[in-house]
Amino acid sequence: MYWLNNRFFNELSGLDLLLNDLDQTSTRWRNRKHNCSTGFPKVNVWKNNEAVVVTTELPGVGPSEIDLKAHPDRLIIKGERIGRTRSNGDGYQRSERSIGKFHREVNLPSRINPKSVTAEAKDGILRINLARAEEDKPKQISIKSA
């Protein structure tokens, strides 16, 4: 319990980070059937009849540091969070944020058209909109009365 002895910063609630970890573990368990690679960054996937939407949390990563590639059945999110250059004189008291390269492949729940993909980064959240391929969109079947 290093920080309790710290003169300058005394965290008022240290238990929370443990609870966050536990929360992430349970999330991985909940999603195990989807057969997606887990890791950083975490993603949420949504869909409707027209599009698949993938959102991901990338705080501190600018658009120029993200490399996106869309395939008909999967999305690849690559990049690097460089972070600040640390000098020897800095005394780090907490270092919880992740830095370094990331590579994530997401299996998409529907085939998409890689030519109509848009992405927007705002406030550390990247939102990717992928139009579903015509042949894979759900079709409304009309029922005739006999």
Place this chain on the structure above:
Amino acid sequence: MSNALQKSDSAAFDTAVNHYVYTPKVDIWETEAGFNLEVEMPGVDQQGVNVNLEDGILSIIGRIQPKDSDNYEKVYTEYDEGNYERQFQISEIIEEDKIQASIKDGVLEISLPKKEAVKPKQIKVNVG
């Protein structure tokens, strides 16, 4: 203390805003000039962030924008969205009037300069 624990408990569900409340990840480093914090709060913009100092307690609150309810169906969820809260007790060596904060790409930066009296000083040595 017990109140602070309750308020920033990551499993807490804030019924007033219908969101979970998370403990944001933070980097803290010290230089001769002061302390610096970087707090990760994805989804929070300048309007949603609140930094408050009272009785030596630095409170950081980040509120995400309410979602537009487009009719998408959830397929796969790895992270939940929610607000952020975290508190730190800061020492008396901080110059409270000179604390500055800014937010960019979901990362809040706070600088807490030290009081002049506690900064290291170079003493010039004269020839006797």
